[in-house]
Amino acid sequence: MADFTHFNHEGRAKMVDVSDKPETTRTAVAHSSITVNREIYEKVTGNLMKKGDVLSVAQVAGIMACKKTSEIIPMCHPIPLTGIDISFSWEEEEADYRLNIETMVKTKGNTGVEMEALTAASAAALTVYDMCKAVDKGMVIGKTYLVEKTGGKNGDFKRETPLK
Amino acid sequence: MADFTHFNHEGRAKMVDVSDKPETTRTAVAHSSITVNREIYEKVTGNLMKKGDVLSVAQVAGIMACKKTSEIIPMCHPIPLTGIDISFSWEEEEADYRLNIETMVKTKGNTGVEMEALTAASAAALTVYDMCKAVDKGMVIGKTYLVEKTGGKNGDFKRETPLK
Amino acid sequence: MADFTHFNHEGRAKMVDVSDKPETTRTAVAHSSITVNREIYEKVTGNLMKKGDVLSVAQVAGIMACKKTSEIIPMCHPIPLTGIDISFSWEEEEADYRLNIETMVKTKGNTGVEMEALTAASAAALTVYDMCKAVDKGMVIGKTYLVEKTGGKNGDFKRETPLK
């Protein structure tokens, strides 16, 4: 049975020693979403044709938060990220619309980037909420989870079916 | 029909002018959750009796992230928060366990603290994920949403029934 | 003759005491620019029709840097900004094109926001450089200066003619 690695012999949190882990290319993909009503959906997608739009602000927010991950998650190692990308897609969900957010993060470092991918996805979803909350505060950020991870000695991870 | 307020006349994002909004006491309550397997549940709750534990790290993470909200959410105003609290509760969910996270944020400022409450909830959930991911990367962060908001001229908001 | 106010009796820098200055509405407008070649101009303006573009990233960068001003400028007071806006306009300049950047910042605080407006303008210009430097590293960020300032006991400031 795997053990928690984030605790020291006094039972208190520590930032795990990764000095002996190899520097390899590692990737992680995470997913989040936000469900909005039709009015917001139309405004957001209508703005896509304009110069600025909700999704491009969310994109920047996700990327910048990704780089802040080790400041937000206490036991996360600061690592030099080598690539971050975020993509969006819309899906109808009964009377509402769900914006799917998928983030992809890469590093050449000695620890994985799962938290970076998850943090980017959360920040992008929160930013969409912020940009649209003047219209409706009832939006709901959907399930947020790791989709895939490669690299590192603990093996890869892949979630076969998307969650709603 | 309410308009997006985060865009200027060129269609680009701006940080809305709130100079004329009154400085009043405002509160917001947000909810998130994370579903973990039995092994993690037992380890986390078992640690509650020890000196350090997953939830106290998540608590600190949520509070510190809350204070960083205007650095994470691009169009959020920096405001002096006057109080932040986070509480946790466990619930069985079929074979798994859901940790409910509820955040409460207060300010005496000229804009609301919905984003601060939501950011605190997300950061707390992400931190639980980080602390437990050595055991299982399949954990899922549940729906994240605003529960309640008071203060400010736009009226209060209250979600009547909790979401799963 | 006005004195430097940022030094203490030992001749060392201090953050000036503004406790007794009134909390009033204060605004500042600053200007910067960046001159780019025709190829970059065409790519940037061509992208305006797409979902994301250089200028919307620069807009977000300027706003976020503006909120970081007191972390970047050592003797700047941290103040709660109430509004930030940035606008862009293009101008031909011989064979090249100059992107003018104008920032407007507001606060209800006890010190002015000149540095916030200037920092936002610089960050927006630097971001345009970053986004376009794969095409040409010879871009030049133009003069950066205060255009206008209102509020506060020291009187208003207005630069009558724009600088190139």
Added chain:
Amino acid sequence: MADFTHFNHEGRAKMVDVSDKPETTRTAVAHSSITVNREIYEKVTGNLMKKGDVLSVAQVAGIMACKKTSEIIPMCHPIPLTGIDISFSWEEEEADYRLNIETMVKTKGNTGVEMEALTAASAAALTVYDMCKAVDKGMVIGKTYLVEKTGGKNGDFKRETPLK
């Protein structure tokens, strides 16, 4: 007997609600020091005549860290500081030299600035260590403590005799 105020009903840390505390002028003075050998003393004080010196870097570091206090101390409220000053004085201590560091912080806010003054003093001392550690790593940062505090409903505090 006064109670810890930084814990919620679950026994976990919270950022105390200060919404009802009055906004008044509050000050705090803190003290730290660092003891260095004669070689470092002579180099540092000799540099005082030059354009840059160890103490002016430490001064800037203390002021900037002071503004970061609520990012460093988890349960600290973010408050708009209105003034920060730091002064230095040297004292012989047997074969060595002690640099005394005194910080003074002011706010017009609804909570005190003790932590801000202490954080500024610590950061200034740490910076002196950093600037001089190529010469000797045996420097010792001395006792760090609150000297005085005014403002707020809990009354003033004053330590009568300096500590070594």
Added chain:
Amino acid sequence: MADFTHFNHEGRAKMVDVSDKPETTRTAVAHSSITVNREIYEKVTGNLMKKGDVLSVAQVAGIMACKKTSEIIPMCHPIPLTGIDISFSWEEEEADYRLNIETMVKTKGNTGVEMEALTAASAAALTVYDMCKAVDKGMVIGKTYLVEKTGGKNGDFKRETPLK
């Protein structure tokens, strides 16, 4: 006689060029402490049995501040830390109680982590002060110093006897 390395030819501070230093594993151990009265001692140690406690907040604070070292200490290089741990122990000191704080930091980088270890120790001590200051503002943070350092071309450092 070793020279200050943090100054350029104009006598002003610079961040030293470490490009040619080898990337090796480096460690540093630092020590700080805080002396509290019996009432605080009993409250803090009594809380050890509860879910959250002063020391676990201080632990998180020390680790997060450690990752911020290069933002707090002006001439410090940003380096990817590979491990951080903090341990606490109590000691009676006449009528009072001293909490000893020991931090251990590791990197695989081209410069040492002395400042990171010292910053973590200071931040942990400051956080204990913050969490307990509602009971007594007379607490004193004790001497803060480097205990040990390994790795790097300048040789190891070890302080033989602990300081009080």
Added chain:
Amino acid sequence: MADFTHFNHEGRAKMVDVSDKPETTRTAVAHSSITVNREIYEKVTGNLMKKGDVLSVAQVAGIMACKKTSEIIPMCHPIPLTGIDISFSWEEEEADYRLNIETMVKTKGNTGVEMEALTAASAAALTVYDMCKAVDKGMVIGKTYLVEKTGGKNGDFKRETPLK
């Protein structure tokens, strides 16, 4: 014709993948300036003989901002900088005085440091403005540009003649 590299297939900004770029030593030199009136010039240069001065604060500000570049410029990679230096020189400019600011940044990383050098130069210039604005708000920050860049597969860059 070189392409913008900061956009993904949806036309939105991304942080470019540099995982496959070699880790080599890279340098960048950037230039900015600020033109001040005679009164400010005399005060600033007169202070050079004192313990603290405008330029040493600007020096620290430039170095600290340089380390924050990836937080300020959205698509910039976080990279471990190995050296930062800034130098100043004065030049008469008709009735006024221009302070030239030159920054030099080094890394051993897989992407260049042009943005770091430019950001340092801008922050230093902004800090001089801040320190002197009580005397005259009409100061103008001059052209800011890349002077030279070495390392990396895209070849070196060198601007032959300085700009005014």
